[in-house]
Amino acid sequence: MRAALVHTCGAPPVAGERAVPVPGEGELLLRVTAASITPLDRLCASGTSYFGAPATPYVPGVQGVGVRDDGTAVWFPTSAGMRPGDGSLAEYAAVRAADTVELPDGVDHRLIAALGLSAVAAQLALTWRGELQPGERVLVLGAGGVVGQAAVQLALLAGAGSVIAAARSSAGQQRAARAGAAVVVPLEQGDDVAGLASRLRSAAGGPVDLVLDPLFGIPAAAALRTLRPGGRLVNLGSAAGETAPLESAPLRAGSLRILGYTNNELTPAARSAALTLIATHAAAGHLTVDHTTVRLTDITTAWHRTDHRVVVIP
Structure with a gap:
């Protein structure tokens, strides 16, 4: 699959190839439709966060939106850069099923990716x-x-x-x-x-x-x-x-x-309830945020853009 890969801490990721992840127990494989670049992603990839320097190469991306095998759209978090494992900035992601939040029909995946944990x-x-x-x-x-x-x-x-x-x-x-x-x-x-x-x-x-x-x-x-x-x-x-x-x-x-x-203090249930409310407001046209959409092939040049929230379409 295509993926953004951090090869060296402190350097921006580059687009490359990565094996499609194999879901473990309690996980499911999602086809990623949108994933944002957040300040936490940049901090983790810098190697200077309090989580320590991540093992490289790895796929960054601490959150995203994807589609399950049954066609249901979900928001999902990852621990990429904080713990071993890959994140959301790829065509597919293996995530804990219990952490996903189902989204309303017709909601803009790019907007939910932009809003997310912020x-x-x-x-x-x-x-x-x-x-x-x-x-x-x-x-x-x-x-x-x-x-x-x-x-x-x-x-x-x-x-x-x-x-x-x-x-x-x-x-x-x-x-x-x-x-x-x-x-x-x-x-x-x-x-x-x-x-x-x-x-x-x-x-x-x-x-x-x-x-x-x-x-x-x-x-x-x-x-x-x-x-x-x-x-x-x-x-x-x-x-x-x-x-x-x-x-x-x-x-x-x-x-x-x-x-x-x-x-970090939130329980999964509290985070899920907040995401559901946010997605409901967004689907109704009551909540939005300025964001820019780029292709995964543009990840290197988009990585350090801070004038807008950048959403990557794998």
Whole structure:
């Protein structure tokens, strides 16, 4: 079969040939229809992740969409790059049957591949971890990214009263606006905590109840100052920095909560339920995310594209 192959950690994969995998006990063979390139794929293939350097050559791809022998479309995860074994960026994948999630008829496989675990993180960081209540005001940082775009839409679908977004690039700001943000605040290179906090408060027109934060760093410290007493900030990434200049006084004075979120904590049942909800929203036309589709033969040039979520069609 055709497959993307990482031969050397730190180098992009190349298109090549790989034996069709043989399913083990409890596994099934899927014909892959779409698989996204995610930040986790790049991290694992770099050889610098906390999982350690993977044995090479291997097929990357920690998630994808495929079709069973009976024609049923499913979303599936893999542990490629984290444990020995191949992933989704190939024509076929052998996966644990219990981990697959059946998809609605007619849903766009490329869109589900683009949303995938990023949308799961957005959904559960908002609702399970962030305890979003109907009518609450939400601030989404990094709203031009895949998690951010999904979070804006999913917050509104969950009953948020309004969503304020913040994004760095002009394209990201436009994506956040298209996703449904009431106001989009530009994040600028020279931002300081006080200045950005002032701009966020002004744009929001009052305190917010919940912040979804895939950035950390200065944006998180600024967003913390926009929260109402008892408000929550849920962090699920560090794209703007591994540390943030948080101050004690606002935390104590507002009895604020800072919460961490990771998909790694999810049970298979919780992940499946979130994926089913996401696929239902997507099939109904209520949830989308900007993405670019490429052929497997273009994997090397597409590997480091970060301006869009890249979906590979094997």
